[in-house]
Amino acid sequence: MTCFRLSAVVLSLAALYPEVSWAQDQADPLFRADRINALVLVLVFSAAILLYTRWARAGKPLFLRRIPGLDAVEEAVGRATEMGRPVLFIPGIQELDDIETIAGVSILGRVAKITAQYETPLMVPVRYPLVLAASQEVVEQAYTEMGRRDSYDKDTVRYVAGEQFAFTATVNGYMMRERPAANIYMGAFFAESLLLAETGNAAGSIQIAGTARPEQLPFFIAACDYTLMGEELYAASAYLSREPVMTGGLKGQDFIKMIIVVLVIIGVVLVTFGMGDWFVHLFEEV
Amino acid sequence: MTFWERMDKIDRRWIYLAVGVAGVLPFLFPTPFPIGVTPEARSLYDAVEALPDGSNVMVVYDYYPSTIAECEPIAIAALHHLFRKNCKVITLSNIPYGGPTMAENVTRMMADQYGKVYGVDFVNLGYKYGYVAVLSGMGQSIESIFPTDHTGTPLAQLPLMDSVKNYSDVAFIFEIADNATADYWVSIVNAQYGVPIGCGGTAVMAPKFYAYVASGQFVGLLGGMRGAAEYEILIDREADGVVGMQAQSLVHLLIIALVILGNLGFFLSRGRMKRGVA
Amino acid sequence: MRTTVPIVTAFIAGFVLVVAFFFRGSTLIGSLRDEFTAWITIIGGFTLALGVASIIRVNWTAVARRKRDWPYKILTLVAVLGMGIPSVLPVSWSSLLGNTPGSIYDWLFEYMQKPMMATMFATLAFYIASAAYRAFRARSPEATLLLVTATLVMLWRVPMGEAFLNLFPGDVPEWLNTYVMGGANMAVQRGIIIGAALGAASMSLRLILGIERMYMGKG
Numbered sequence: 001m002t003c004f005r006l007s008a009v010v011l012s013l014a015a016l017y018p019e020v021s022w023a024q025d026q027a028d029p030l031f032r033a034d035r036i037n038a039l040v041l042v043l044v045f046s047a048a049i050l051l052y053t054r055w056a057r058a059g060k061p062l063f064l065r066r067i068p069g070l071d072a073v074e075e076a077v078g079r080a081t082e083m084g085r086p087v088l089f090i091p092g093i094q095e096l097d098d099i100e101t102i103a104g105v106s107i108l109g110r111v112a113k114i115t116a117q118y119e120t121p122l123m124v125p126v127r128y129p130l131v132l133a134a135s136q137e138v139v140e141q142a143y144t145e146m147g148r149r150d151s152y153d154k155d156t157v158r159y160v161a162g163e164q165f166a167f168t169a170t171v172n173g174y175m176m177r178e179r180p181a182a183n184i185y186m187g188a189f190f191a192e193s194l195l196l197a198e199t200g201n202a203a204g205s206i207q208i209a210g211t212a213r214p215e216q217l218p219f220f221i222a223a224c225d226y227t228l229m230g231e232e233l234y235a236a237s238a239y240l241s242r243e244p245v246m247t248g249g250l251k252g253q254d255f256i257k258m259i260i261v262v263l264v265i266i267g268v269v270l271v272t273f274g275m276g277d278w279f280v281h282l283f284e285e286v
Numbered sequence: 287m288t289f290w291e292r293m294d295k296i297d298r299r300w301i302y303l304a305v306g307v308a309g310v311l312p313f314l315f316p317t318p319f320p321i322g323v324t325p326e327a328r329s330l331y332d333a334v335e336a337l338p339d340g341s342n343v344m345v346v347y348d349y350y351p352s353t354i355a356e357c358e359p360i361a362i363a364a365l366h367h368l369f370r371k372n373c374k375v376i377t378l379s380n381i382p383y384g385g386p387t388m389a390e391n392v393t394r395m396m397a398d399q400y401g402k403v404y405g406v407d408f409v410n411l412g413y414k415y416g417y418v419a420v421l422s423g424m425g426q427s428i429e430s431i432f433p434t435d436h437t438g439t440p441l442a443q444l445p446l447m448d449s450v451k452n453y454s455d456v457a458f459i460f461e462i463a464d465n466a467t468a469d470y471w472v473s474i475v476n477a478q479y480g481v482p483i484g485c486g487g488t489a490v491m492a493p494k495f496y497a498y499v500a501s502g503q504f505v506g507l508l509g510g511m512r513g514a515a516e517y518e519i520l521i522d523r524e525a526d527g528v529v530g531m532q533a534q535s536l537v538h539l540l541i542i543a544l545v546i547l548g549n550l551g552f553f554l555s556r557g558r559m560k561r562g563v564a
Numbered sequence: 565m566r567t568t569v570p571i572v573t574a575f576i577a578g579f580v581l582v583v584a585f586f587f588r589g590s591t592l593i594g595s596l597r598d599e600f601t602a603w604i605t606i607i608g609g610f611t612l613a614l615g616v617a618s619i620i621r622v623n624w625t626a627v628a629r630r631k632r633d634w635p636y637k638i639l640t641l642v643a644v645l646g647m648g649i650p651s652v653l654p655v656s657w658s659s660l661l662g663n664t665p666g667s668i669y670d671w672l673f674e675y676m677q678k679p680m681m682a683t684m685f686a687t688l689a690f691y692i693a694s695a696a697y698r699a700f701r702a703r704s705p706e707a708t709l710l711l712v713t714a715t716l717v718m719l720w721r722v723p724m725g726e727a728f729l730n731l732f733p734g735d736v737p738e739w740l741n742t743y744v745m746g747g748a749n750m751a752v753q754r755g756i757i758i759g760a761a762l763g764a765a766s767m768s769l770r771l772i773l774g775i776e777r778m779y780m781g782k783g
Binding site for chain 3: 301304317319351352383386391414415418419423431437493531534535537538541542549552
């Protein structure tokens, strides 16, 4: 962490050094004071995450509620092993710079460890080359850590197509031909969500989906056996690993959510009684 | 298997066939019904109508070719309204798969109808990778992100862009989206630069955008082909949106009928099982 | 080095972009932010090229080794090269080149790609019908509520259904728009959006600080 602290100090000092040589206009200061509310939220948020992470590292027990969809992952892989059929995992259809894709690839690592352990075939179609590279690295590392490096097949992760529906058509064809026993969709999905889930249902697969896109949740809920909604996708990596450092981050996030709930209640009461203008104004001007 | 047990387990291929027939029939036997206008569509129309004639407006084609059935009628209706008010239109797209081409084709088709001149009345900026960077960068300088237009002409050679340097020169943004880029227009452009945004999107995205309308981050919303139909009625130019609603009506009614049949089959066949009837 | 360099790079980039949000563009950190966002565009351009190279390599290898369905791989290569090469050549050579109206690229896009993409999207109508038929069963009180709400909204969204709802006393469509779409739906969407945003922020912080490393294959 020392290099981080040093980098942070250097960058903070650099931030205060104006690059331009003309005199600063007092009406246009360097620091955006109109964004102080966002700064306070960022600092409180970061402090909560770091504090709970520290507590978790110190061994304090932190409760996580059950997420049935994630508990079902191992069960789904076990089902696939018994049936002698593969597991299909799709880490979303967005590029690696999308946070949902990173969450999906992180979950892929955990799932790959389970498939490595049970020696279940795994198929991971991806839509972008960077996601291909990251997913290959993650799956290979998972197999290596489980001592099954020899079982790892480079073609496990395949670049299928760059276009959304070409990707979907290819994956649907794979589902109907190979009939995977378990389909796991974790990441960002768009219109193809129902196409994939309904085809998987027709193929007789058990399906677990997770996305933070609210508009796609109804389709997954209608067609899949388990669905992770919104932040449950981001919690999945921590939930599956049960590492104290990761669960600490989850608890910090929940703490902030509680603060937001309290603020919402306060705001609703104040605005209802006509005294909320100043309170609403606190959250404007971002 | 009894009739109701069959209703509980209709083969999906019969359902597909029924949907296909329901989608085609209204085009052979049109049955128009009046279309009501939602407050969200009306407030978007009012916001555009309130713009001074000749205002600079960005029309953003953030939809894939797959959703042209829903989004293109919205784009066409929007351009009718804007060109009628002699607004200066700057188009761009954050969609690499055909976004700039759709922007070009649709805008030119509409511009020809109103006798608009490229470079003076409308400009197509094209596409640049990284919509977060694009949206943020245009707040400082559009030219820094798009040094040339879609065809490679430097912006300095386009008279319209002499007066449009960044968001502060744009009076309104008409975002047509079938994906989450609309969220970034809200969080980056509207939240940080205060430019009013009206949104047209697919019917799937519309429920999510209601939250943005309620908070004032979108001035109005057009949801799917229904939204396009509403806007066409408001600008008094009924076209593909209104026509398409007839097919959509029949398919919706079919789905409702199937759901009712399925539930009847579910309960009645379950009742028979409970009574121990073979 | 293989682990440390990416983590330090992620930290610096993340830190700069977060801190720069609170400073004007005229500061050094503001300039760094502008520089980084420009790099995103540049690197992104290279990833597009990487994607083309990858698809050509994968399909060419499949054709060369006569893997399963190799004739379809030839079609893929013809499509990629047939559409890509004419579009990047200068328009000054021929009006068929480039991506302006009338070019090969434009023709293929208008008359092949657009209809194919629209057709794939249109199949959703069939899938939604079968999914709705299967999923909307009144198995429980919650499922019944879902079923009734979905039916009312489906009726409201189409002219025929709206005409049917207008037969009932009161302004049912207005009630649905206000209390279902603008009430319950909006509240739930906001809850999910806020929760997902917090989850994304938490994950981003874990990535910036190097706590989450599974995406690199470590962890």
